[in-house]
Amino acid sequence: MRPLLSCLGNAHEKRFDLQGEPDDLNKAIECLSFVLSLAPDDDPGLRQLLEALGVAHSKRFQHLGDMDDMGMAIKLMSNALAMISDDHPDLPQYLSNLAMSHKCRFAHLGELSDIEISIEYDTRAVAATPKDHPVLAENLAKLGTSHHCRFERLGELNDLEKAIECQSHALAIASTDCSFLPAMLANLASSHNYRFQRLGGMDDLGKAIEYQSQALASTPDSHPDLPIHLVNLSASYSDRFERLGGLNDLEKAMEYQARALPLTTEDHPDLPNRLSALGASHFHRFRRLGQLDDLENAIGYQSRALVLTPENHPRLPNLLANQGTYYGDRFKRLGELDGLEKAIEYKSRALALTPDNHPDLPTWLVNLGASHGSRFQRLGDLDDLSNAMKYFSRALVLIPDGHPDLRRCLSNLGSCYNHRCRRLGELDDLEKALEYDSRALALTPDDHPDLPKCLTSLGTSHNHRFERLTEPGDVENAIRYETRALELTPDGHPDLPDRLNSLGASYSSRFQHLGKLDDLDKAVEYHSRALEVTPDGHPDLLRQLANIGLCHANRFKNLGVLDDLKKAIEYAARALAITHEDHPDLCRWYSIHALSYLLYYRHSKNLFYLQQSLHLLRTASASPAGSPRDRFINACEWAAYASEDGALDPIEAYQTAIDLLPHFVWLGTSTRQRYQDLKTIATLAVDAAHAAIRSANYSLALEWLEHTRCVVWHQTLALRSPLDRLKASHPSLASRLQRVADELHSASLISREPQPLPFDSTSSEELGQRRRSLAKEYTELLVQARALPGFTNFLQPMKANGLVRAARSGPIVVINCHEQQCDALLVLPGQTTVTHLGLTNFNRKRALAVRLKVESSLNRLGLRERGVRTRREPGAKEDFASALKIIWDDIVKPVLESLGYMAKKLSGELPHITWCPTGPVSFLPLHAAGDYDQPGGGAKIFDYVISSYTPTLTALLATTVTNHYLGLPRNWDMSSAK
Template sequence: MFSATITYIIKSARRRWRRLKSLRRVDPIIHGEEVISLPPINTATGPKEFGERGLSHLEKYRRLGTLDHLTEAIECFSRALAMTPDDNPDWQNWLTKLGMTYGERFRRLCTLEDLEKSIEHSSRALASIPDGPDISDRLAILAGSYGDRFRLLGDLEDLDKSIEYNSRALAYTPYGDPAISYRLDNLAASYNNRFQRLGNLDDLKKSIGYNSSALSLTDGNPSLSYRLNNLGGSYMNRFQHLRDLEDLEKSIEYFSRATALTPDWHPDVSSRLTALGGSYDARFQRLGELEDLEKSIEHLSRALASTPDGHPGLPNRLAALGGSYNARFKRLGNPEDLEKSIEYQTRALASTPDGHPDLPARYFNYALSTLSQYDSTSDISHLHTSLHSLRTASHLLSGAPNDKFEYALKWASLASQYPHLNILEAYQAVIDLLPQFLWLGVTANQRRQKLSTTSNLAVSAACAAISSSDYSLALEWLEYARCIAWNQSLMLRSPLDQLQSSHPDLATRLETIANQLHNSTFEVQVVARWSDATTCTPEQAGQQRLRLANEYHSLLTQVRQLPEFEDFLQPVRVNKLIRAARNGPIVVINCHTDRCDALFILPGHDNVEHLHLPNFTDQKAQQARSDLETSLRYMNRGERGVRRQLEESISMDEDRLESVLSVLWNDIVKPVLDYLGYSNDVPSESLPHITWCPTSTLSFLPLHAAGDYTQSRSRVFDYVISSYTPTVTALLDNNPSIPDPDCRHLTVGQANTPGHSPLPGTTQEAAHIKARAHHLAQYSQLLDAQATTTSVLDAMEHHHWVHLACHAHQNVND
């Protein structure tokens, strides 16, 4: 009777609290528990009483945020569960409540153990009754816990499960149910998280769709401003990805509406103002309208004014406002704006704890402001401060690899304008960060997208090293960056794939840590409407990031101690690259927008030699390529196997091709031959061999055919035999002087292809190859009618080398 009375009192207090939302009326009831002894554990009404007490403590926690109440709730639900047989309908209920409460404590303390218990209990509850009236609630709770674990550990499988359970929760929620808008919110957030991680626009499209649906169901609801803000954020994400101005305009529209509906006393007002100020700043950066910058400063100032000291969002708001003031200083030149920019950036830096993932951004923004100080005052000390900040932003262990790579790349760009910023150090930071940026923790789709960011990196870094007369470093950087690009474009095995083959456990652990480090938005935010707290404090987030970063570098050290992995994720050193020159000189031509240079790897030489080619640049190469393509179209020789009608707009200049070949001869090939001493050699039957390794646009031009065809002995093939290689490293793995009896060689020959001109030489060509190769490798061939598309593709799967003596079709659009 006594325990039943307590249960009744607690239930009544909870009902009254929900109705009146007055803590004064519920405090005496809750506090009364402290003086009422708990009933014996074997009392029949015990489980229900503990459960009701747990709910009361949980509601008190949600109202006050007092951690003791959350701990008491977990204890009560645990005892209720322990006292309830698993065939009792309440057993699943207590499992659900316990899983939910552990999830809330995780969001408060950021303890992985709590999160694992939340997933465990929620999964058991769902498995015990796969259907039922509260199935959608159980699915939503489990989805939230998996989403939390993804944000903590970065495992994509957790994110996929979060999407799966959120989708099922939505499917089980009938239309018209008040919870359906929240299900839409959660699913939109999950898809947005996956977009942020994988960059798949389809996920962002779904996120926008679900956000829009949630908004359409919200009319006069207190959640209206929340959903408007979510939709504004989704459009901002898409603008940042696609740069479509319409998305930015929608982002401003929804952020504005959300802010207008948010009263000054609301805990989210500062974050709403920050988002709106950031969107105006983005439009200023895009359109250059000063009015947008003024609005950005206005809203960011209001956001900062409403942010108390110690708030987790304070550093970000200080940094944003400092950036806007720096932009206005650059536009108007008012020294007061620069002073404010420095002030806010300094405060932002000081309020960001060590190890926090945003710390590199703070240093980078501070570097930009101090660089503006140098521009304004010519005080060299400001340049030194900027260099220190740029260096720190690119090297901090806690930063996300994407962010640090971006800062290092911008540092290198700035260093090309300010010599004191040490351009070689900047590019070294870029090269060091390249494997994390492109390989580790990155999907294949992301890697393809990122290649555009690094398209000019290899040539630019090499150009900087060449300008500093460090030719060995130039070759190492050029090779490393180009090898990564070639491996990706040809879908070859990554360094991690190679490690996975021989040391799978180590490779898996390294990839897991890399995935976690790529989660730049590391902190887990509370989404419950009753709290404005941040779950993981900035200090906790920083400590976790540092732990992961230290483990990552420890794993790299272990890998590099393994045989054949000494250079894992590092450039191949020049003392290895020079071994590639076995059959003659290798000439690497670095073709940059500012200059063109040849790097020589010569047999028997230990050093990389250099020749500046002053009459050629990448701009000249682009013009030569355009002229070559125009000439080929004029001669109806564009895409192999395709006949075109002559285009009236094409000039009838038949000398265009000869002009291109003459430019290549005079500006590149002849100076190289002169340097090597080949120009004065007497012709012989045995010509020396050169391997060309061109870069940039020069890769599309025929160096092997260069020459002045109006003069005698003024063509490259008068002096040397030419070959090409995409990288020097590719030649290191090829040693034709050592026959491999297990090597399988396939020759495909077709002299007469329907619809094409005859190729009578292919039969003789195949015979010569067979005579040379059959005793060095396992040789096979497919000739004439045997060489069908299906038979050739099948045979290629089982051969190491394929020689094609037939017509070819090139897809010029791929």
């Protein structure tokens, strides 16, 4: 009975090998298991029975994926191997079978020990096989496959080279009619494909397609391995499409995948991979042709693959990452935030399941970083941008030189630095963006389909730097790169609108700085084409509308064609209508629309249009979605536009701008950047103060001058301020605030110090990230403190009723130097109000002229040179005296008269006056003003008062009454000026 059952079991197994019917395999295992249960321990056929049953369980595992089968197969075959002698002719087969089982278990569980054991047994099998034995080719091929599998897990090129070496040797000695020739060809093709993916050599990809085609051609239609060969060949065609962009390759890939899927049973363990592969092809076709149906199919196939994949399967991270990519692209196409959240969720899961030494780890890091970058662009949260850069930076460290993913990682990092520069304004970020974009482009072959994307990214960075520094070479480079990118982009490509928009933006930038109308016409042309080819409902539509609207507004400003202005208003309104309230670009669209209405007001003199413009800017300034920089710029535009008509009051606009100033000049940026930002708004303080003075709100004018001119100093002072009052009532909060303030102050000091070269850019980036994190935490703690009873004004800038206390040793004269008129704000000892004196004969233009005369005179007198004095030029002394006479007549004398100091000659100690000038008046020698041309000597300032200077009133409050002040003796004379 036992021999009959054994024969029956073997017959069922052979029929399974030919026809692939699972029932045959079940019956084979049933028969052989029963025979084994009847066999005594000393049965001479026990070893062969254990091996046969183990092989059957292994086959069923490969067909159904039940891990119990694999465990049983390894146990049975290990027992069989222990019973065979080292010189037995069947030893190579036993070793090879057991190696295959460990290899299969590795493929499903990912345990490194299994693939290590597999390589060990395969190596022993090859060594035990005679050189002239026909099975040597098969064993060499299996050893190559084991090395291939370890390469997939660890990414070591040495394993891949060994795989190709063994598989090539196997193919060379295999007979043309052997049954395993198709599998041998397929495995060698797979290794060449992996080497292509790792090193990018097209020769490897060509060999992969050649060998896979041969494998497919030599496989009968009824063979159970036919789907495997179809899938493998489709993968290589898909890779060639990604590398060269030929749609014919993609169509072939999808054709082979469509043939393979119906041949795969629902319970087949490879079904998830085949579903995933077909989904990936649909996704590639979506990226190439932009058809949403392809993207939905990709998500659908990937969803089915995920449902069928066990939680502990080593391929699960790959499937999760792919699904995350598909949802990320759906967000980019439809703008639905839910898709972006799913993308981050899937990619985060993929990353969490990937070991630190896995070769796919850099790819998952780049993918997750890309989604955080997309969420930053959509919601404007700096944490997302920081996370994106963190993931890209980790990936960059892990990606080996020559890896195709290196280019993508560099490009993404460049994009992040570009975005951060636009958000925070730091030029160092822009330089890094250009560096990474340039490196990405250098690594991109001329025939690569991603070349246009790299060209566009680099062009965008050059255009951004041109907007900041106005170096003509940058905009020329931008237009050159973007033109080449556009030439390489076929009609109908989903990225065509972006390429057109980028080139239009560069032409628009060149027009705004160089004024060539041809550039503006080209900008209108490219933006119009971009709008035409952007599908309805696409998230980029609002950007296309806003940009074309701005171009028409600029063309109206230059040519005065009313149709341009009407189009500007129409496009800007359409952009606003389809922009979500939480979109970070909303402020920019408001600004463009406001500009269009302002131009209409200037054209028609109809106040309604100006009021519409101001309403838009007021709304933009208050938008919580906008970045602080954008909102501040909107508030400044609001204030400037409101000042265009004398009937309007710009006070609210200036107050909004000044309230937003600490967010524009942000503690999270470097001290150097904060001072650089202040230079861009040099006139805000005097403009705001002038508006307050016009409204007779002199205390507000004083506050604005004080807070706006010295915002960085005030920020530093706040970090070092004692927190005694808060500590007394809320010690825990005070302690946290003190710790963060101390760390932030230290980080700010480091950022001001020049760094020795070579300076570790990674350390610089980490320092910047830390500083921004501390600044955010510091702001949050301040909000908590100010919400407490009695702490509303905690560490807030001082109000006027506190600032006036600075006048302890005499009057303080704050001079606001505006382009229309200079004004003096008088802060008097013992007074709680601020007095105003208009200096009607003096303004910014006159101040600049007097400053030039003073400096020229001093140079000609030789008083600006060190060392040996040069010969005085004729007339220099007279010009200097003339300048001092103007300062006396137009500034100093009116102030002294207003204070009553010139009503009569003063006896005894002269009163003390502290000057606090602004703008170009800060460079005028107020303390030396006087009439030096009168015979016998005219009136001079030091006959009436002793002068000193202060940059701010807060600086005076920080000193003691006994501190010395800068003064001049009463007998100071023009002749002593040396």
